[in-house]
Amino acid sequence: MRIDSEQFGSALSAASQFRSDDDLRRAAGSGLSRSYYVRFNGRVFPLKTIMRLAYRRENIKWDGPQSAKAARELRSDFDILHITKNSEKKRLDRQRKSSERWERNPRYRADVLDIYSSTCAVSGCTVLDAIDAAHVLGVGQHGEDKAENGIVLRADLHRLFDAEPPQMAIDPRSMTVHFSIECTGHFSAYEGREIRIPKGGPPSSAFAFHWKSFRKAHNA
Numbered sequence: 001m002r003i004d005s006e007q008f009g010s011a012l013s014a015a016s017q018f019r020s021d022d023d024l025r026r027a028a029g030s031g032l033s034r035s036y037y038v039r040f041n042g043r044v045f046p047l048k049t050i051m052r053l054a055y056r057r058e059n060i061k062w063d064g065p066q067s068a069k070a071a072r073e074l075r076s077d078f079d080i081l082h083i084t085k086n087s088e089k090k091r092l093d094r095q096r097k098s099s100e101r102w103e104r105n106p107r108y109r110a111d112v113l114d115i116y117s118s119t120c121a122v123s124g125c126t127v128l129d130a131i132d133a134a135h136v137l138g139v140g141q142h143g144e145d146k147a148e149n150g151i152v153l154r155a156d157l158h159r160l161f162d163a164e165p166p167q168m169a170i171d172p173r174s175m176t177v178h179f180s181i182e183c184t185g186h187f188s189a190y191e192g193r194e195i196r197i198p199k200g201g202p203p204s205s206a207f208a209f210h211w212k213s214f215r216k217a218h219n220a
Contacts, residue, residue, distance in 0.1 A: 165217030
């Protein structure tokens with residue numbers, strides 16, 4: 001690699017000033033990237049695009065390494081993500097299992113929606129096709145299909161809540177919502193929002209396990 005970590009980091013900082021990925025790709029002279037990405041200041045950038053931008057900024061003719069090689073060299077200094085068919089299969093499997101679980105038990109969904117007046121506890125969304133009856137304690141924690149283990153979340157928030165590691169969690173002490181650094185910029189309207197659990201819903205202590213996992217994953 002003909003650029004060093006400092007030069008790559010400088011290009012990464014410059015990339016964060018671009019409003020869209022298309023503008024960034026044009027500035028870097030890069031096409032679409034696959035598999036390797038770098039997370040920085042709450043955004044995820046294609047690794048090769050940042051590499052090409054760094055080369056341009058240093059006036060070096062592009063003859064950069066393959067993304068896999070660059071990722072190995074940069075991983076110790078930057079948050080490198082590798083998205084593969086296997087990793088995406090696991091992610092989709094988790095989402096499918098979560099969805100299938102409450103679909104198999106429509107009574108659970110109906111009971112949870114009833115308690116929350118069919119309203120997302122975080123966003124306030126009331127569109128039935130857009131909200132889920134999420135489990136506070138998931139399958140892996142032996143959470144039950146009971147209303148006292150349920151919370152209504154908009155589908156996108158549900159995915160963040162169920163992600164491994166969690167990208168969204170609720171502090172059981174303050175009952176405030178928090179997001180990972182990667183997500184905060186996109187969900188800033190809800191960051192730090194205090195939620196209220198209606199009568200019949202889970203106690204605040206039920207969120208402790210999920211909150212602990214979130215803090216461990218994100219050094220919160």
